[in-house]
Amino acid sequence: MEEIVIEAPTNGDANSNLMKQDLSSLNIDEITALTPCVISRQATINIGTIGHVAHGKSTVVKALSGVHTVKFREELKKNMTIRLGYANAKIYKCTNPNCPKPGCYKSYGSAKEDNPICEVPGCGHKMQLLRHVSFVDCPGHDSLMMTMLTGTAVMDGALLLVAGNKPCPQPQTSEHLAAVEFMKLKHMIILQNKIDLVKTKEDAQKNYQQIKEFVKGSIAENAPIIPICAQLKYNMDVVCEYICHSIPVPQRDFKVNPRMTIILAGIVGSLPPVFVELQIKFYLLARLLGVESSDGEALVKPLVAGDILMINIGSTHTGCKVMALKDDMAQISLMKPVCTTVGGKIAMSRKVERRWRLVGWGEVVKGTKKVSE
Incomplete structure (x- = not known):
């Protein structure tokens, strides 16, 4: 990969008051997410x-x-x-x-x-x-x-x-x-x-x-x-x-290839595997938050095969269908492929009164990868 030297602009530019970042003189083994030349120009x-x-x-x-x-x-x-x-x-x-x-x-x-x-x-x-x-x-x-x-x-x-x-x-x-x-x-x-x-x-x-x-x-x-x-x-x-x-600043490893979370658009770095089906271990809330029924608190109904859910995995959300259940494990088929890893966290929502409501969470146990075209 070609090295890039980032230097502070001169001639009165506002950035001339910021610390210079020069990759040719930077010791990758010593810099951290709180190194002055890093936080001068980059949120960490x-x-x-x-x-x-x-x-x-x-x-x-x-x-x-x-x-x-x-x-x-x-x-x-x-x-x-x-x-x-x-x-x-x-x-x-x-x-x-x-x-x-x-x-x-x-x-x-x-x-x-x-x-x-x-x-x-x-x-x-x-x-x-x-x-x-x-x-x-x-x-x-x-x-x-x-x-x-x-x-x-x-x-x-x-x-x-x-x-x-x-x-x-x-x-x-x-x-x-x-x-x-x-x-x-x-x-x-x-x-x-x-x-x-x-x-x-x-x-x-x-x-x-x-x-x-x-x-x-x-x-x-x-x-x-x-x-x-x-x-x-x-x-x-x-x-x-x-x-x-x-709120401590997390440790950042500047020596590994970047793995970026995509929220708006653009792809930088490597992507995790792409899955079309997932096996998850899930946990359900006892009641819906912020929702009341005529009897008081609205209880979360158990999952059943055929349920349609909305799941959030990382920065992605997609619909899914519950294909099979056993105890606290579920096999779900995704409506669109998602990038994730084993152990990835999932939030689950179900449509209640025409709105998606949080009903539980889980983590990825394994999955079926998308076959490359």
Whole structure:
């Protein structure tokens, strides 16, 4: 493979303040996902924003990155996220040990120079770049659950948005938390948003206790809960501090061939095997999340041969038919071929009242590969 040398532009270009990347002098055995010349120009951790519709996911991303992820005409018309949104941000900390917390933490857009001056009044020291984050902004509407599940395929951590002026949990708060649990996401921060709309301190504490009760027994049980107002950028410095300390950057191996997760378009690197049938080990939820029946909670019905499901595998979703069942194993025939590997995680949805609802999860045991044409 031909080597490419990436040099910082000169002549006053904004990127001249970024560190130079020169592959001819780079020691591949020493660089990590936090090496300064890497994070100067490249995000190395993916963090999703999840939660119920209109709880402030896109607003938080804009507050941290300066980027408004709602861009498409239909999204702007309806003022809601419909597709996955993306925005990069850099998180810095002041090098002055006497600079007070949490004001010593601050985020900027991806093009910001590596060592900006601290904006805390009276400080004037330079800041150090700690993280370069790529945010994956997920839609919160129940009809867009498939899109949200696609986003979980690339997440290393998540910000769970909960509106402080609404009872917790709301339907998609439950469904989104269950989804990231299925996909084995371990690192999460809970943002109690819209705190400016909460009338009294007692109301804020009541909502906080609702959140604590809701996440008990889940992967988010010990997650920090931060009161914020994304619209006014209140406590965004605290969010930056907790991102640096609560969501670790995964180890990246720069010596292996890249394997890319394709969400929008384009193929780079090698693809896993392509399957047309899968044998999966599955687990069903006891009840549907965010759905109620006339008798109260809607129970998840057992799978039977012939069932039509929608499954998410990595960043792909496709319909499938259950061909055979034995205990917690199922043989499924896919409506379109998918790339995956043995051990790959699967989220399963079933159509309930004309919408796909999350009913369980599983993992790939083996499969039938597509025969090359």
